[in-house]
Amino acid sequence: MTVAAGIGYALLALGPSLSLFVSVISHKPFLVLTVLSSTLLWLMSLIALSAIWRAFLPIRSSSSSWLPFSILIFTSVVFQEGLRILFWRVYKKLEDILDAFADRVSKPRLFLTDKMQIALAGGLGHGVAHAVFFCLSLLTPAFGSATFYVEKCSQMPFFLVSALIALVFVTIHTFSMVIAFNGYAERNKVDQLIVPVVHLIAGMLVRLLCPSC
8 A cells, every 4th residue: 555545534534524523623622622632531531441451362263252342342331321421411511610700701601502512522523533543543554555455355455454344433423423422411312322322232233244354
C-alpha cells in the first residue's frame, strides 16, 4: 500500500466525523471543548479496560473461544454504558449551572437544539475515541509498500475492514449519545435501553462476522 491508501483508510474511518465537526461543532467553542473532553474520557476508559483485560490475553482460538470474547465485549459495553450515565449526570449539573447563570443575567436558557448539539458533541467524542483506539492505532503499517490480509477476511485488506468497522462505530456512538440523552431527560425507557442494546449487538456482530479481524 502507499501513503495515499493509509490516508484514505483514515478518512474513511473519520471523514464523516470531520465533516460533522467542521459544519456543526467548530462554530461553538463550548462544543469543541465538549468533544475534546468526551474524547479524552472515552480514551481513558478504553485504556483502563484494555489494562484490565490484558491479564486474560491472549485467548486461545478454539471452538469455545467465543465465550471469553463474548464476556469481554459484554463487560466492556456495560462499563462504557455506565460511564455514559455518569457523563450525562455531569452534563446535567453543568446545564443547571448554565441555566442559573442565564437567569441571573436575564438571558434565555439553553434551547432544545443547544442540548442536542451538546449531546452530539459528546457522542462524537466517544466515536472518535473508539476510532483512534481501534483503527488509527493500527494504520501505521498501511502507509508502507504492502498490505495485510487475514484468513477469515481474505477478500479485503485488514486495514480496510478496520476502517469500515470504525466508521460504523463512530456513527453508532455519535447518535447513540443523542438518543440516550433524550431518553434520560424524558425518562423514556425505550431510548435508554435501545442504546446499550445496539452497542452490544454491534460488538457481538463484529466478533461473529470477523472472528479473526
